Amino acid sequence: MQHKDQVLTANEQRAVLWRLLGYTKAHKKSLTSAFVLLLLATAADLLGPILVKIFIDNYLTPRTFPYEPLLWLGLLYIGLHLAAVFMNYFQAFMFQHISLKIIQELRVDVFANVERLGLSFFDRTPAGGLISRITNDTESIKELYVTVLATFVQNIMFLIGIFIAMFYLNARLAILCLFLIPIIIMLMQLYQKISSRYYAVMSEKLSQLNAQMNETIQGMAIIQMFRQERRLRKEFAEVNEEHLQAGMKSMKLDGLLLRPMVDLIQVIALILVLSYFGATSFVSPVEIGVLYAFVNYLDRFFEPVNQMMMRLSLFQQAIVSAGRVFKLMDYKEYAPIQNGEQSPTILKGDIEFKDVSFSYDGETDVLKNISFTIKKGETVAFVGHTGSGKSSIINLLMRFYEIKRGEILIDGMPIESFQNEELRKKMGLVLQDPHLYTGTISSNIRLYRHHITDQEVRKAAEFVHANEFIEKLPGQYEAKVTERGSTLSSGQRQLLSFARTIVDEPTILILDEATSNVDTETEEAIQEALKRMQQGRTTIAIAHRLSTIKEADQILVLHKGEIIERGNHEALLKQEGLYHKMYLLQQGSE
Numbered sequence: 408m409q410h411k412d413q414v415l416t417a418n419e420q421r422a423v424l425w426r427l428l429g430y431t432k433a434h435k436k437s438l439t440s441a442f443v444l445l446l447l448a449t450a451a452d453l454l455g456p457i458l459v460k461i462f463i464d465n466y467l468t469p470r471t472f473p474y475e476p477l478l479w480l481g482l483l484y485i486g487l488h489l490a491a492v493f494m495n496y497f498q499a500f501m502f503q504h505i506s507l508k509i510i511q512e513l514r515v516d517v518f519a520n521v522e523r524l525g526l527s528f529f530d531r532t533p534a535g536g537l538i539s540r541i542t543n544d545t546e547s548i549k550e551l552y553v554t555v556l557a558t559f560v561q562n563i564m565f566l567i568g569i570f571i572a573m574f575y576l577n578a579r580l581a582i583l584c585l586f587l588i589p590i591i592i593m594l595m596q597l598y599q600k601i602s603s604r605y606y607a608v609m610s611e612k613l614s615q616l617n618a619q620m621n622e623t624i625q626g627m628a629i630i631q632m633f634r635q636e637r638r639l640r641k642e643f644a645e646v647n648e649e650h651l652q653a654g655m656k657s658m659k660l661d662g663l664l665l666r667p668m669v670d671l672i673q674v675i676a677l678i679l680v681l682s683y684f685g686a687t688s689f690v691s692p693v694e695i696g697v698l699y700a701f702v703n704y705l706d707r708f709f710e711p712v713n714q715m716m717m718r719l720s721l722f723q724q725a726i727v728s729a730g731r732v733f734k735l736m737d738y739k740e741y742a743p744i745q746n747g748e749q750s751p752t753i754l755k756g757d758i759e760f761k762d763v764s765f766s767y768d769g770e771t772d773v774l775k776n777i778s779f780t781i782k783k784g785e786t787v788a789f790v791g792h793t794g795s796g797k798s799s800i801i802n803l804l805m806r807f808y809e810i811k812r813g814e815i816l817i818d819g820m821p822i823e824s825f826q827n828e829e830l831r832k833k834m835g836l837v838l839q840d841p842h843l844y845t846g847t848i849s850s851n852i853r854l855y856r857h858h859i860t861d862q863e864v865r866k867a868a869e870f871v872h873a874n875e876f877i878e879k880l881p882g883q884y885e886a887k888v889t890e891r892g893s894t895l896s897s898g899q900r901q902l903l904s905f906a907r908t909i910v911d912e913p914t915i916l917i918l919d920e921a922t923s924n925v926d927t928e929t930e931e932a933i934q935e936a937l938k939r940m941q942q943g944r945t946t947i948a949i950a951h952r953l954s955t956i957k958e959a960d961q962i963l964v965l966h967k968g969e970i971i972e973r974g975n976h977e978a979l980l981k982q983e984g985l986y987h988k989m990y991l992l993q994q995g996s997e
Contacts, residue, residue, distance in 0.1 A: 583679070584680075602661075605657040609657065677705060756944065759779070762778055773796050876902070916940060
């Protein structure tokens with residue numbers, strides 16, 4: 408996705424902001440309490456200059472200093488300041504607590520939507536970019552809630568209070584000062600319009616950096632083997648430079664439109680106020696207390712404006728990041744779900760494909776009119792060159808993708824009538840590259856299916872002969888497993904994936920190149936276990952090594968998405984077709 412797609416219009420930015428504010432609805436009571444404290448703290452803070460004005464005009468200028476009124480005036484001044492300190496602390500704490508809760512909800516929402524998306528979405532979306540949206544972008548949004556919104560709300564309330572106080576002191580001059588507000592709003596809008604472009608580029612480049620780092624770390628062995636370090640460093644540096652340039656442009660904009668421009672407006676406003684008092688002094692006497700209070704309020708007026716302007720950059724980053732996050736949340740390309748109200752169960756495991764055709768991109772068919780039947784207890788193997796469509800058949804059977812043409816039946820029922828939970832529970836899948844998680848041997852076999860007991864875990868490991876190496880590990884079944892099982896051999900990882908599959912007693916067994924990464928000695932043990940596993944189960948096996956599927960009840964030979972040969976091992980050899988050629992080539996290489 409190009410960064411230009413991430414630039415939001417003014418209307419889109421407003422829509423994003425309202426959507427972000429929608430998350431505050433669940434915290435109405437806490438927000439109301441925080442607002443009450445904020446109002447009280449603002450009122451207490453704003454009353455200070457009024458008390459000083461009273462002291463100057465009523466006591467200091469006429470030089471009368473009665474003890475008791477001044478004592479009460481002083482105590483009230485100190486009391487208001489202390490009350491403002493305490494109330495500001497608690498309201499700030501409450502706002503930040505609410506903000507952190509909202510970000511927690513937002514992250515859960517976006518992650519939940521990502522989990523529901525179909526594999527077609529992940530096929531074309533870099534993992535690093537997704538991680539960047541769920542982590543970096545939500546972190547930017549957190550600053551909006553924790554820093555920006557609380558500051559804006561507090562300072563807007565403060566500005567309203569300042570103008571009330573100004574009107575109390577001098578209504579005509581306060582009206583003149585109101586003209587400062589549209590000037591500041593125009594400055595904010597100009598900054599928002601220009602900066603959104605830079606922050607969109609920064610967010611997109613950061614996603615690209617994360618995606619590149621993720622891909623590089625996962626493929627580090629290949630990179631070092633083919634000496635690609637220099638090229639990748641150059642590509643990484645180029646993207647990093649683009650991120651830096653966007654950041655520099657943003658900093659230059661901040662340096663021009665934020666504090667300096669506001670300071671300039673403040674100086675002009677101060678000159679106008681002093682000029683007004685100077686001009687009126689020729690007509691009527693000027694109250695020193697009023698002058699002090701007005702200048703004090705004017706100074707206080709620009710301090711919250713400066714605070715808001717300095718946080719506009721965080722606000723703009725948050726809006727851009729929220730737009731990216733909401734775009735991810737709004738993806739509706741979900742994995743296929745059950746159709747119909749019936750919820751059948753898989754009992755026998757009979758499978759039938761009827762004229763199934765499928766395309767990943769909607770244009771080129773990777774499967775063409777595939778038809779076959781597998782009865783309970785039978786083993787059917789798929790063979791063919793890379794790209795012939797073997798894995799696509801499994802993807803459709805597991806219902807990772809929706810079929811476009813044809814029909815898939817399980818126990819005589821359309822596959823879409825089953826709940827995905829039923830399909831996943833009754834099908835056991837072993838992939839060529841088993842994915843292990845950080846944890847223990849036991850947790851990787853159990854995979855957090857809490858109904859599986861320790862005894863069942865051990866039984867499954869013994870069934871596939873994984874117990875032989877597990878019992879030699881320190882801690883045995885509680886031995887630590889690092890990310891992706893990097894400290895285990897490929898054969899050991901495969902054995903664990905076998906145990907993980909068998910422990911749940913699947914009705915249908917799917918083996919996708921299950922023995923390709925296993926040495927000959929281990930393969931013999933697995934083949935023995937497989938024979939026991941396949942008894943009474945419907946088994947689908949994909950294999951490159953034809954020697955592993957000689958015993959299959961039926962072998963289907965795929966070529967360019969079509970079944971061109973079918974039969975058992977001996978029958979296919981007699982046909983002297985593609986299977987015969989593949990078998991002779993493998994026999995020769997062996």
